[in-house]
Every structure is written in C-alpha cells, then in structure tokens.
Amino acid sequence: MTGTSTSATWAASGPEAGFAGREASRRDLVSTRQKEGVRGGTTGSPALVLAIETSCDETAAALVSERGEVLSSIVSSQSDLHARFGGVVPEIASRRHLELVAPVVREALDQADASLDDVDGVAVTQGPGLVGALLVGVSAAKAIAWARGLPLVPVDHLDGHVASLYLDDDPVEAPFLCLLASGGHTLLLAVPERGRSERLGTTLDDAAGEAFDKGSRLLGLGYPGGAEIDRLAQRGDPKAFAFPVARVPGLDFSFSGLKTALLYTVRELGEEETEKRKADLAASYQRAIVSALAGRALAAAEQAGLERVAVVGGVAANSALRDALPDARFAPLAYCTDNAAMIASAARYAAPVPYPRFLELDAYASAA
Numbered sequence: 201m202t203g204t205s206t207s208a209t210w211a212a213s214g215p216e217a218g219f220a221g222r223e224a225s226r227r228d229l230v231s232t233r234q235k236e237g238v239r240g241g242t243t244g245s246p247a248l249v250l251a252i253e254t255s256c257d258e259t260a261a262a263l264v265s266e267r268g269e270v271l272s273s274i275v276s277s278q279s280d281l282h283a284r285f286g287g288v289v290p291e292i293a294s295r296r297h298l299e300l301v302a303p304v305v306r307e308a309l310d311q312a313d314a315s316l317d318d319v320d321g322v323a324v325t326q327g328p329g330l331v332g333a334l335l336v337g338v339s340a341a342k343a344i345a346w347a348r349g350l351p352l353v354p355v356d357h358l359d360g361h362v363a364s365l366y367l368d369d370d371p372v373e374a375p376f377l378c379l380l381a382s383g384g385h386t387l388l389l390a391v392p393e394r395g396r397s398e399r400l401g402t403t404l405d406d407a408a409g410e411a412f413d414k415g416s417r418l419l420g421l422g423y424p425g426g427a428e429i430d431r432l433a434q435r436g437d438p439k440a441f442a443f444p445v446a447r448v449p450g451l452d453f454s455f456s457g458l459k460t461a462l463l464y465t466v467r468e469l470g471e472e473e474t475e476k477r478k479a480d481l482a483a484s485y486q487r488a489i490v491s492a493l494a495g496r497a498l499a500a501a502e503q504a505g506l507e508r509v510a511v512v513g514g515v516a517a518n519s520a521l522r523d524a525l526p527d528a529r530f531a532p533l534a535y536c537t538d539n540a541a542m543i544a545s546a547a548r549y550a551a552p553v554p555y556p557r558f559l560e561l562d563a564y565a566s567a568a
C-alpha cells in the first residue's frame with residue numbers, strides 16, 4: 201500500500217530541522233485531540249496534510265491526517281453568488297476565491313485546533329477545473345509550502361473525488377468500479393488500487409450533474425439543481441413521463457437529448473400545467489438520468505470483472521441513485537460535492553513535489 205511510502209516521502213522531502221522543530225507541537229496536538237475523544241491517532245503522531253480546493257465555485261480547505269482522519273473540512277460555497285446567472289461565472293469565481301482562500305485556510309486550522317507549525321505537507325487541486333479559479337488555490341498552496349519549507353502535492357480533482365471514498369469509517373477495498381458523477385464530469389473508472397484508475401467510459405456531451413442543473417432551470421427550480429430535483433421528485437411519479445435514456449455504444453453516456461426532451465415537454469404543457477405537474481416532471485427526469493447512470497455502472501463492473509461498485513461526486517448524494525444501486529458504496533454525504541478533505545485524502549497516494557521545484561507547477565483546465 202502506498203500509505204507508508206508516501207509518509208516516508210513527506211518526511212524525506214521536508215527540511216530536517218523544520219520537521220524536528222515541529223514534532224513537539226504536533227504531538228501535543230494529537231494528544232489534545234485524544235483527550236477530546238477525536239477518532240484515531242492512538243499511537244505516534246500522524247502526518248498532517250493541509251489541502252486547498254478551488255477548482256470551481258467552492259473555496260475549501262481541510263486538515264487531514266495520513267490515516268485519513270478529517271480534523272477539519274471547511275467549504276465556502278459561492279453558489280448564491282452565481283445563482284442569478286444560473287451557472288458559475290468564471291471571473292466572479294476567481295475573484296471570490298481570492299477573497300476567501302486565506303480566511304478559509306485559517307478557519308480549517310482553527311477548527312482543528314492547529315497552526316501551520318503542525319502541518320507536514322500541503323496538497324492542492326491542480327486541475328481539471330476553471331483555470332483562473334484553480335490558480336488561486338495553487339498560488340496560495342505554493343506560498344504556504346514555500347514559507348514553511350513544506351513539500352507540495354498537486355492533486356487531480358477527479359482522483360480527489362475517488363479518494364473521498366477512503367474517508368469513510370469502513371472504506372471500500374480496491375479493486376472496484378467507480379462511477380464519478382458531478383457537475384463537470386461523468387466517468388466510469390476501474391480502480392485497481394488506491395491512487396490508480398483507468399477510464400472505461402465518459403459522457404459525450406453534458407455531465408450528469410449538469411443535466412440535473414439544466415433540468416432544474418427548465419422547471420424554474422433553484423441552482424444548483426440536483427438537490428432541488430431530488431427533493432421535489434420525492435412527491436412525483438417517476439413513470440408519469442417517458443423521457444428517453446440515450447443509447448450510445450460502449451460505456452459512454454449522453455444527456456443532451458434528455459434535456460431537449462424536457463424542454464419540449466415543458467413547452468407543450470404550458471406554464472400552468474408545468475407548474476401543476478412539476479413533481480412528476482422532476483421525478484421522471486431524474487429517473488432517466490439515474491437509470492442511465494446505474495445501468496452503465498453495473499454493465500461496466502460486469503465487463504471489467506469488478507465485484508464492487510462505488511459512487512462519488514455531487515450526484516452521489518442523489519437519493520434515487522442510492523436506491524437504484526443498493527449494493528454499491530457511496531462516498532460519505534459530506535464529501536460528495538467539492539471539498540478539500542478528499543484532496544488531502546488523494547494526496548496520500550500521490551507524489552509530493554519538493555521545494556523549490558513545486559514553484560514551477562501550473563494549473564490545468566481539462567482532464568488529460
């Protein structure tokens with residue numbers, strides 16, 4: 201398992217004197233937490249990772265131990281700021297990250313009752329995402345790592361989502377099939393071991409979360425729309441409308457036709473009737489998305505010969521999807537939508553970049 205070797209690299213890549221100096225306070229920190237009954241940390245003092253995530257419209261920071269205990273996870277969502285535009289405005293997101301990143305990091309340290317002296321490494325989302333937004337997190341992480349002589353771990357946001365599974369009390373064991381469904385991505389991944397994955401399928405157009413968001417907008421519900429549709433659908437009949445589930449070859453997805461079908465239905469029904477049948481529309485629309493996701497995930501698992509199925513990303517919070525995959529493991533609810541704890545979790549299985557090489561790191565906008 202990479203856990204031990206990663207921690208060895210943490211120690212090796214930091215300046216010796218700095219680590220020795222920090223040791224006492226970190227041990228104090230862990231023993232204080234034990235007194236307070238915080239889970240884990242029974243022997244020794246686990247390395248602490250400070251992670252920063254700013255890939256989209258959440259400014260997030262977390263402090264997570266090498267064993268995966270989350271000491272703090274702060275997520276400041278900008279969704280209210282973007283709601284009136286019906287989606288994320290990149291320029292506004294970058295500027296807001298700039299205002300929020302320092303207070304959010306400070307809050308993460310405060311909540312964990314820690315200071316930067318206790319931190320052994322910094323992790324940050326490098327991509328994919330909005331490049332201007334990512335750059336704010338990357339710059340902040342570089343500055344902290346540089347000032348404290350710490351190694352920096354650049355983390356892929358998608359690896360972060362997968363690693364949210366390892367923050368569970370009873371984490372899923374690799375190998376498994378992972379369905380990653382968020383606002384920006386819909387992927388089927390084979391995960392042979394922690395820190396590695398192979399892509400089996402993706403969306404040809406919209407992401408599943410995006411389909412929820414666009415559907416919500418057509419129905420005059422709020423943004424982000426997934427949770428709104430989920431809530432309204434509880435009162436509706438999922439079989440009231442027969443929305444199409446796109447049939448694309450292989451293990452890929454397509455959601456753009458579904459969105460168009462909803463648009464035509466809403467137009468045909470007219471404003472008054474749409475309002476009356478909103479719950480049925482939401483339930484039927486949700487059913488189409490969920491049946492595509494669940495069907496393809498199970499088919500992929502079978503094709504890849506994987507027994508276990510796990511679901512991560514914002515859409516993993518969806519109650520109908522949870523019902524449709526009763527044997528699957530879902531990321532803890534708190535870590536489905538974007539957060540920094542999952543980035544710290546992934547950092548445990550990624551390579552730290554020592555000072556000063558990490559100063560050259562750049563953000564990337566799209567998945568490789």
Ligand code: ADP
Nearest residue numbers: 382383384409426427430514515517518537538
């Ligand atoms: P990204 O990383 O692409 O920003 P997140 O992982 O933060 O996306 O997930 C956000 C997406 O999750 C949004 O599209 C939102 O509508 C969707 N979402 C959140 N809760 C639910 C839910 N209960 N049902 C369906 N979709 C949901």
Ligand code: MG
Nearest residue numbers: 361382537538
């Ligand atoms: Mg995400």
